[in-house]
Amino acid sequence: MAKPAMKPKVETSPAKPTASTKPPGAGDNSVSADQLKSFYRDMLLIRRFEERAGQLYGMGLIGGFCHLYIGQEAVVVGMQSTIKLGDSIITSYRDHGHMLAAGMDPKGVMAELTGRASGYSKGKGGSMHMFSREKHFYGGHGIVGAQVPIGTGLAFAHKYNGNNNVSLTYFGDGSANQGQVYEAMNMAALWKLPVIYVIENNRYGMGTSVERASAVTELYRHGESFGIPGERVDGMDVVAVKAAGEKAVEHARNGGPYILEMQTYRYRGHSMSDPAKYRTKEEVDKYRNERDPIDHVRKLLLDGKMTDEAALKGVDADVRKIINDAAEFAQHSPEPDPSELWTDVLVGA
Amino acid sequence: MSIPVLMPALSPTMTEGKLAKWHVKVGDAVKAGQVICEIETDKATMEVEAVDEGTVAQILIEEGAEGIKVNTPICVLAAEGESVADTAKAAPAAPAPAAETPKAEPRPKAEAPAAPQAPAAPAAAAEPEWTGKTAHMTVREALRDAMAEEMRRDGQVFLMGEEVAQYQGAYKVSQGLLEEFGAKRVIDTPITEHGFAGLGVGAAFGGLKPIVEFMTFNFAMQAMDQIINSAGKTHYMSGGQMTCPIVFRGPNGAAARVAAQHSQCYASWYAHVPGLRVLSPWSAADAKGLLKAAIRDPNPVIFLENEILYGQSFDVPEDPEFVLPIGRAKIERPGKDVTITAFSIMVGKALAAAEELAKQGIDAEVINLRSLRPFDTETIVNSVKKTNRLVSVEEGWAFAGIGSELAAQMMEQAFDWLDAPVKRVHGLDVPLPYAANLEKMALPQPENIVAAAHEVCNR
Numbered sequence: 001m002a003k004p005a006m007k008p009k010v011e012t013s014p015a016k017p018t019a020s021t022k023p024p025g026a027g028d029n030s031v032s033a034d035q036l037k038s039f040y041r042d043m044l045l046i047r048r049f050e051e052r053a054g055q056l057y058g059m060g061l062i063g064g065f066c067h068l069y070i071g072q073e074a075v076v077v078g079m080q081s082t083i084k085l086g087d088s089i090i091t092s093y094r095d096h097g098h099m100l101a102a103g104m105d106p107k108g109v110m111a112e113l114t115g116r117a118s119g120y121s122k123g124k125g126g127s128m129h130m131f132s133r134e135k136h137f138y139g140g141h142g143i144v145g146a147q148v149p150i151g152t153g154l155a156f157a158h159k160y161n162g163n164n165n166v167s168l169t170y171f172g173d174g175s176a177n178q179g180q181v182y183e184a185m186n187m188a189a190l191w192k193l194p195v196i197y198v199i200e201n202n203r204y205g206m207g208t209s210v211e212r213a214s215a216v217t218e219l220y221r222h223g224e225s226f227g228i229p230g231e232r233v234d235g236m237d238v239v240a241v242k243a244a245g246e247k248a249v250e251h252a253r254n255g256g257p258y259i260l261e262m263q264t265y266r267y268r269g270h271s272m273s274d275p276a277k278y279r280t281k282e283e284v285d286k287y288r289n290e291r292d293p294i295d296h297v298r299k300l301l302l303d304g305k306m307t308d309e310a311a312l313k314g315v316d317a318d319v320r321k322i323i324n325d326a327a328e329f330a331q332h333s334p335e336p337d338p339s340e341l342w343t344d345v346l347v348g349a
Numbered sequence: 350m351s352i353p354v355l356m357p358a359l360s361p362t363m364t365e366g367k368l369a370k371w372h373v374k375v376g377d378a379v380k381a382g383q384v385i386c387e388i389e390t391d392k393a394t395m396e397v398e399a400v401d402e403g404t405v406a407q408i409l410i411e412e413g414a415e416g417i418k419v420n421t422p423i424c425v426l427a428a429e430g431e432s433v434a435d436t437a438k439a440a441p442a443a444p445a446p447a448a449e450t451p452k453a454e455p456r457p458k459a460e461a462p463a464a465p466q467a468p469a470a471p472a473a474a475a476e477p478e479w480t481g482k483t484a485h486m487t488v489r490e491a492l493r494d495a496m497a498e499e500m501r502r503d504g505q506v507f508l509m510g511e512e513v514a515q516y517q518g519a520y521k522v523s524q525g526l527l528e529e530f531g532a533k534r535v536i537d538t539p540i541t542e543h544g545f546a547g548l549g550v551g552a553a554f555g556g557l558k559p560i561v562e563f564m565t566f567n568f569a570m571q572a573m574d575q576i577i578n579s580a581g582k583t584h585y586m587s588g589g590q591m592t593c594p595i596v597f598r599g600p601n602g603a604a605a606r607v608a609a610q611h612s613q614c615y616a617s618w619y620a621h622v623p624g625l626r627v628l629s630p631w632s633a634a635d636a637k638g639l640l641k642a643a644i645r646d647p648n649p650v651i652f653l654e655n656e657i658l659y660g661q662s663f664d665v666p667e668d669p670e671f672v673l674p675i676g677r678a679k680i681e682r683p684g685k686d687v688t689i690t691a692f693s694i695m696v697g698k699a700l701a702a703a704e705e706l707a708k709q710g711i712d713a714e715v716i717n718l719r720s721l722r723p724f725d726t727e728t729i730v731n732s733v734k735k736t737n738r739l740v741s742v743e744e745g746w747a748f749a750g751i752g753s754e755l756a757a758q759m760m761e762q763a764f765d766w767l768d769a770p771v772k773r774v775h776g777l778d779v780p781l782p783y784a785a786n787l788e789k790m791a792l793p794q795p796e797n798i799v800a801a802a803h804e805v806c807n808r
Contacts, residue, residue: 047382048381051381051382051398051400052400054357054398054400055357055400057357057358058355058356058357058358058359058397058419059355059357059358059419059420060358060361060419060420063361064361070382088555090551119588120587120588120590121586121587121588121590122588122589123588124585124586124587124588125586125587125588129583129586129587130587131583131587131590131591132590133590133591138551138554138555138591139583139587139591141579142578143574143578143579146547146574146575146578146579148547149543149544149545149546149547149548149550149551149575150547150548150550150551150554150575150579151551152544152547152548152551153547153548153549153550153551153552153553153554153555154551154552154554154555155551156548156551156552156555156557157551157552157554157555157556157557158555160507160533160552160557161555161556161557167551179543180543180544180547180575182544183539183541183543183544183545183547184544184547184548186539186541186544187538187539187541187544187545187548190539269395272359272360273359273360273392273393274393275392275393275394275395276393276394320401338464338465339465341464341465342465342467342468343589344584344585344587344588344589345584345585345623345624346584346624346626346648347584347589347592347594347647347648348647348648349470349471349648349723
């Protein structure tokens, strides 16, 4: 089965000379046509995956909590294009997009959502707890903010081993007020650890807006007291994400943390059972209709004559097939064997 | 192929809802992700989005209809290139059960199969006899030597914590390590337990073998989430993909006159958690042999030391491969009349009590538990089969304590061998007071153990 065509290496094709005269993200030519097409496909894969996950949840095939990433796709897809093999990735529980962007198999992710033996965690972790050592994806963490010290520790291990890798540590605006986040930032700055803190500011921590939760709402400034540079990025524009990501990753690789505040938006509720009384329908519609990250790339591709409708339709069909296959697989894989109840509690016991 | 759209569940507990509003009508083209209708329950309203592209061929449930069961087909889409009319004809009529719709098999509920029995805990490796030369050293030195030897053996092992490097350890346990191993491997942290415990867990996920020192375990409460949720559970939650080889160590329990916030035994807290190992040494030999085992173990290990024991001296085997098995209790003093179990500093008190009991004609067997998870029930049961009486001693509180667990296990596994109820000797059910006399009253003393032994022996 085809996997997302996400290349772990940054595209090295030179930008056209005009790119330098445009602000980051404003130009449609600061990335190559091939890369833009790959972004389109990867974002669409996440979108379609999440829609299908929502449907399977509605059918009772996915249980518990299920936090969908719809609307935020440009963040992970753009950031993934800036890192290299061996760089580690860690995030919170809104993690399906991160796993797909990291190149994990949609079948294994979907089968974990349905709690099946062929899921990434053998059905024992679920939506919020999946990992892939092969893809250097370290979870999938269910406690708000807990992944931030852990991601900082991954950066510590990179530095200790001298492997020139970085840790991409994602968290949301909700985590941005957690004490342990600042404990970790302090140590990252103190010890010059190669970590990029990507704050996915989707404007609401569950139902509480950033304005009602953070005294300083410019989240990219939250590392100032540790001397950590930060930047606010249009997280709905994958080109802008890539540009800012490259700068941040380079900074981290040279030693020291960097903060990127991605201004993004989730279209769906916090989790599946979210009455969404905290925001207006008009607000959601405005993002969907005017700022959609996938529509944006689609327009760049078509306006730039880098592709045509027929070719995009082909991409849509390919993605749809991958998702259909994943959903089929996830529904027909067996549940874990009862003996799995007792395995993996301890190593070697 | 016609594409049925089913009534979705908003939560795992929702069984039916109201179809509040249609946003599309027959003949409308819909795109994936487009909102087609709204459904309501008493708790929430949700927009239903199309998952597939197509044309609305038939609406099966009218707007405003209530009590629509989850997974009932609510409309049918004609896929691209299909005739809407044909699709509508072929579609199931509402509210007939969806014959050709994808079957949403409910997750198993009531008929959940009985859980398989827990596999028998693998027997801990037998403890080799150490008959070679021994050195007399303090617990403090034994701990330091254990770390130094393991750091020489394995470059991935490092020590981090407050004051472990330049200050040489708040209790001088890490004396000399900075000089030998340098600042890369012996790391002073800021006073941020939650943060550096989590950072240690991340380093362990990343392949290192951290030893995280808490100045005392009282401060590890700040880091509890990282210890339990991140270190303890991730191996299981990842289906065995992730490992967390980390040691959290430091003094546990009461020191002397430092009052309630700095004087608590956390043994039963950590021993409660599957996914952790919990060790609590008494002697310098325990300290060295078990700490080396903890550092080599691929799992998260909680290593509960005791500040008052740091300065006490014991004989320790000089063999550099002296490593104790995890999961083995040790009979420190054989006896036939009553079994006394204890761990950490209470082992010394139990031995003192046994001496006193011997003078009074009661021959006590003293068992040093050493490993609280896994727990060496076998050694205790075998002892009880001999003595038929059990006194459990611990410094911590009684409620839900190690002694409570021990009593339960004896009920389950040695009931017919007991001639008296299990007796618990424990710290009193109060925050530990500061005043010297009150503090002494609150903590188990040898005389309390002696009295308990008399009680279970009925003499």
